[in-house]
Amino acid sequence: PPSPPPPPPAAPRKPRALLVRLSRRGAAAPSLETPDASPVAAFLSRFAAAKLAAESALSACSRSSPEEDAQRSLSGAAAAIDDLDRLAAEASHLLPPYELRSALAAVSDLRAAHRLAASELRPKKSFSFRNKSKAPKNLPQDPPTLPPPPPPPEQPNPAVEAILPGLGFRGREGAILVKDLRASDEKDGDFTLADLVSCQVYLKGKYRALYIHRLRDCRVFVGAVFGSVLIEDVERCTFVMAAHQIRIHEARATDFYLRVRSRPIIEDCSGVRFAPHALNYKGIEEDLRDAGLEDDTGNWANVDDFKWLRAVQSPNWCLVPEEERLQTIDISDVLE
Known part of the structure; x- marks a missing residue:
């Protein structure tokens, strides 16, 4: 008699086991809407x-069409971007590197x-003829050709004031500039x-935040x-x-003496050096x-160079040798 047909092959177990693991993982993963969502998920939602x-x-x-409305809209947009920047700064110590880079890139794109x-939206200058001075009498019939006038001076970037808000010191040379928010009526800002x-x-x-541009x-x-510091275009400076x-x-060619909650971030820099915080004044502990x-x-020594993605040390920054570091500087006697 003919032999019975062989039994059908057993269903592969790997897909079934994988489905079980995925279902368990999905059941265990917290939803972003639940109160138990992770701090990172909560940040992403707020951001x-x-x-x-x-x-x-x-x-x-x-x-916005009228000039006054345009300036009001620009100020409102700058404030909204500052709020986004501060949100990223406050959460920078708990974010994974990828999420932090993405948040900073979003802020940078919005600022651009x-x-x-x-x-x-900068108002255009209206065209007008220049007043011609009266020509003196007895001019020769064929006056010599005058050289062309020099080019007009380069106009400042119209957006600098819009993206650098708040109180501050601007456009100074060779000056001693002092500000103590504790001794003034201005609030922290x-x-x-x-x-x-x-x-x-x-x-x-x-x-609250510090913006540094062209020093x-x-x-x-x-x-x-207690927020973030943004430093752009500085040369041969020292920051503490x-x-x-x-x-x-x-x-x-700039030195940074820092106490920082998250890792300092550099981009398009060269010859920058880092050392521990070295500042004191009466009340600084408070x-x-x-x-x-x-x-x-x-973290002053844990610097992220966003333009250097190799595993070896970036050549754009280093630590200040101990024998060259500043001693703690006391500015208690410096007054406004």
Whole structure:
């Protein structure tokens, strides 16, 4: 008699086991909407909402026609971008590197869009003929050809004021500049240092955010920043400061003495060096404690170079040798 047909092959077990694992993982993974969502998920949700608000504010700029409305829209968009920046700064110590880079890139893109909107909304100069001076009598019939007039001086970037908000020192040379928020009526807020040459800057107290733009041969001492510090286009300077987050763009031959909650970020820099915080004044311990910077995390030596993706050490930065480091500088006697 013919033999019975062989039994059908058993179903492969690997897909079934994989489905079981995936179902268990999905059941165990917390939803972003639940109260048990991770801090990173909560940040991503808040950041997405703040980013949408900033994009809406930028969109409103393009619909503004009168000059006064345009400036109001630009200021509102700048404030929304600052809020987004501060949100990223406050969460920088708990974000994974990829999420932090993505957040900073989003803020950078929005600032670039804001600069473009500010340049497009700048009022155009109306054309007018120049008043011609009266020609003296007895001019020769064929006067010699005059050389062409020199080119007009380069106009400042119209968006600089829009993206560098708050109080600050701007356009100074060879000056000693002092600000103590504890001794003034201004509340803790944003502060700007822009277009300074060969200046000594002393900032005491607590600042919400600090913007530094185009400094040459300056020494800057800052008490506590409980948000972020953005440094752009500096050369041959020394910075001593404490902050939650510090980002440095286009710095050359500059030293940074830092106490920072998250890893410092550099981009398009060369010849920059880092060392531990070295600043003291009467009351600095209280300012650092109020800003959440009382502990030295050691991150001053953990620098991320966004333009250097290899596994070896970036050639754009190094540590200041111990024998060359500044001793602790006490600015208690420096007054406004």
